Amino acid sequence: MQSKHLELSQVGIDFPTPKGPFTALTDVNLKIAKGEFVSLIGHSGCGKSTVLNIVAGLHQATTGGVILDGAEVTTPGPERAVVFQNHSLLPWLSVYKNVELAVKHAMRGQSKAQMREWVMHNLELVHMTHALDKLPSEISGGMKQRVGIARALSMQPKVLLMDEPFGALDALTRAHLQDALMEIHANLGNTVIMITHDVDEAVLLSDRIVMMNNGPAATIGEILEVDLPRPRERLALADSPAYNHYRHEVLTFLYDKQKKIEPVSQHRKAGSTKVKSDNKASKSSDAA
């Protein structure tokens, strides 16, 4: 029973294009246990988001399917709440009302007082009760993402789906939110699927890291079990050989086995991307 909480079997998807169907994903098989924290990692365009959207029900798989607690997933629903990359709060509603909208629709038939309590409870989880009446445009990016997480949690999802939830945040804010997410996960024990680009984030947060091959016809390349004891402390882990081993495994997969064959060095632009692309370039030349 434990291992059959969420099951993706033979999942594949074709997108119609003028030149005929384009196979974005093929033969994705994954079993996720209740309360497990799984990260999807891979290069851009490898179909991570597509996998997440299929589990969310926002995309329909062309082949195979997703089964959650014995029922097939066909439509989106609050039991598979999504935290979107750019928070996607409704800009005309206050922090409180944004969460309340989700509570009202996920908990029909509750009394007003119960709903209010539940909204407050979820905002407390992400430490956002001080800004109840602020509009999303009046709070920082990190706070918006906190509210986005509170909104998703308030739906009491069986599975929490996070699409690069901290990708748009600065490193310090990201670290704060990762800690907050670990705390919430420890307390509530939700099943979480998170897409990330960040190797440290994946190793720090996950029970398993699902590494995806490059598309087209992307699929799961390797699955890495992260057997680090919880609660995890980012400072303590920085010097841990086990942590660095996992980190190295993921890096090897991404930059050696699945190196993105893109003319990076030709298209290189000055500035912040330079260091990264230099790394990639040297790695790929090493491999060659």
Next chain:
Amino acid sequence: MSKMTNILSIAPGNTPAEGVLGRIYQRAPVLLLPLIGLLMFLALWNGVAKNIDTSLGEFPGPAHVWEQVGVLIDEHAVQREKAEAFYVRQDERNAARVAQDPSYQPKVRDFTGAPTFFDQIWTSLYTVMVGFVIASVIAVPLGILCGLSKSAYTAINPLIQLFKPVSPLAWLPLVTMVVSALYVSDDPAFSKSFITSAFTVALCCLWPTLINTAVGVSSIDSDLINVSKVLRLTPLSHLTKIVLPSSIPMIFTGLRLSLGIGWMVLIAAEMLAQNPGLGKFVWDEFQNGSSESLARIMVAVLTIGAIGFILDRAMLSFQRLVSWDKSSVLR
């Protein structure tokens, strides 16, 4: 601007008096430059007007026009007095008749004097509002439908593109005939000229609102639509919680454009339909051909401009009130 005044008020050693003076100093260009522009315009107008001789005399300069503003206000006052006197006489006459013969049913008639300039302004405002409301009631729901459904948009778009550039003057004869044929009543609540004008305005007001609403609705952030799907909002909730709020800024942009067009169209429509508003005032003065006519028309021109400006500002204030996106409504 507000940023500037902020900086000023935080500046160290700033006494309140300095603050006020400083604020005036800061605002001076904002107040002074339009004034300079206005004075230059008046001077130019005055100079040019003296050199244009028409069959109705010299083209009116600013002074001449200002004089006519006074005359129009006086005419209004005189007409109001006449009306009051008429109603007093009527009441007295009716009271006398009733005193003589208790079974007499007193007849109350409306005063039938010519409408004054201010009556005509009111008629114009009323007519344009009715036309605008009719157009909005049709255009907003239709625009939402077009924004939500690609098929509806594809079906309706050619019609929008076809009718959008049509001048009100082309519609007017058709509307006039249709109103004459369909609006048959012994005791009409509205005059035919009013209905013709209002519908012509409505026909021209439809398009900006329709197009902007459709664009606003169809450009809703796809993440917000996904939120709606994850929450399993009913179609009605989806409409009221997601679609309408998120397209309100665009809807209002359309409504403002529509009202501006409606006000321009109205003057032409009133001229031809003989609806007793500002358009008819201009037409009547033109036909009248007295030496004062051009000055009086000029008063109407400036009034039309001023009212158009006020209508736009009113819509803008209303938009600021209801719209969440404060950045989209600066101009």
